[in-house]
Amino acid sequence: MTTALITGATAGIGRSFARRLAAEGHDLVLVARTTERLTELAGILRERHGIEVEVLTADLAAEADRRRVAERLRDEAEPVDLLVNNAGFTQPEGFLAQDADQLRAQLDVNVTAVLELSHAALNSMLPRNRGAVINVSSVAGFFPGRGSTYTADKSWVTMFTEGLAQTTANSAVRVLVLCPGFTRTEFHDRAGIDMGGIPGPLYLDADRVVNDCLRDLREGRVLSVPSLPYKVITTLAGLLPRALVRRLATRVNARDN
Numbered sequence: 001m002t003t004a005l006i007t008g009a010t011a012g013i014g015r016s017f018a019r020r021l022a023a024e025g026h027d028l029v030l031v032a033r034t035t036e037r038l039t040e041l042a043g044i045l046r047e048r049h050g051i052e053v054e055v056l057t058a059d060l061a062a063e064a065d066r067r068r069v070a071e072r073l074r075d076e077a078e079p080v081d082l083l084v085n086n087a088g089f090t091q092p093e094g095f096l097a098q099d100a101d102q103l104r105a106q107l108d109v110n111v112t113a114v115l116e117l118s119h120a121a122l123n124s125m126l127p128r129n130r131g132a133v134i135n136v137s138s139v140a141g142f143f144p145g146r147g148s149t150y151t152a153d154k155s156w157v158t159m160f161t162e163g164l165a166q167t168t169a170n171s172a173v174r175v176l177v178l179c180p181g182f183t184r185t186e187f188h189d190r191a192g193i194d195m196g197g198i199p200g201p202l203y204l205d206a207d208r209v210v211n212d213c214l215r216d217l218r219e220g221r222v223l224s225v226p227s228l229p230y231k232v233i234t235t236l237a238g239l240l241p242r243a244l245v246r247r248l249a250t251r252v253n254a255r256d257n
């Protein structure tokens with residue numbers, strides 16, 4: 001029996017991770033801000049799969065809350081074997097129109113939490129020579145942003161995690177960065193982004209994203225990009241001249257905003 005800690009477990013991709021890992025028999029620590037949704041999900045998963053589920057309410061934009069989650073990851077009496085840094089959000093406005101405090105909160109959830117929780121988890125896992133960290137980034141991290149700092153956040157998560165993989169390479173500890181494309185979750189509604197211009201077939205199902213990610217983790221991959229179209233898009237982003245990548249990104253952003 002192993003224990004997985006998932007941030008952003010109340011909705012979307014994080015909730016899919018929780019359901020899938022529970023079905024595989026893992027005990028869970030569920031982290032997000034909304035206690036009611038966490039408690040409800042924990043009850044369902046305990047009853048359905050007979051596993052242990054802890055609820056850890058935390059706002060990852062708040063330093064004290066991030067510290068509590070990091071402490072849970074360092075708890076040697078109840079070790080965490082899989083960390084899924086999944087919580088994240090974006091905002092609808094361009095950079096200059098955003099409130100600076102909100103931009104900092106976004107950076108803290110999307111980046112600082114990933115940094116601090118990965119640090120706590122790996123310092124616990126490497127001495128045990130056991131465990132894995134999945135950081136949820138995005139295809140968006142391969143392209144310059146839509147005015148908000150979101151794509152820069154995700155670019156950081158991807159590069160950071162690929163670097164971590166070198167740190168853990170000589171151990172049994174695994175590190176993977178998951179880069180989904182557009183996925184049907186609460187993400188865009190929460191941000192107030194009209195997605196009317198995005199063709200339906202480009203949307204991924206959250207359960208499929210999680211399935212592909214866990215398969216890639218088992219196969220020892222470091223980068224997981226679910227679905228062929230997004231594999232092609234991310235490969236092209238690395239091959240094309242940057243000026244062309246910026247032009248393509250501007251076209252998508254214009255439809256997206």
Ligand SMILES: NC(=O)c1ccc[n+]([C@@H]2O[C@H](COP(=O)([O-])OP(=O)(O)OC[C@H]3O[C@@H](n4cnc5c(N)ncnc54)[C@H](OP(=O)(O)O)[C@@H]3O)[C@@H](O)[C@H]2O)c1
Nearest residue numbers: 008010011012013032033034060088138182183185186187
């Ligand atoms: N959906 C997409 O198209 C897409 C594509 C690529 C990558 N991603 C990435 O996938 C990850 C999951 O997103 P999703 O699409 O599943 O979004 P979602 O449905 O909006 O879920 C976001 C989750 O993050 C939690 N969260 C948000 N702010 C938080 C905070 N300050 N502290 C703690 N938890 C917080 C939310 O819970 P509470 O509100 O209860 O706190 C919720 O559980 C994100 O990192 C996102 O950037 C999404």
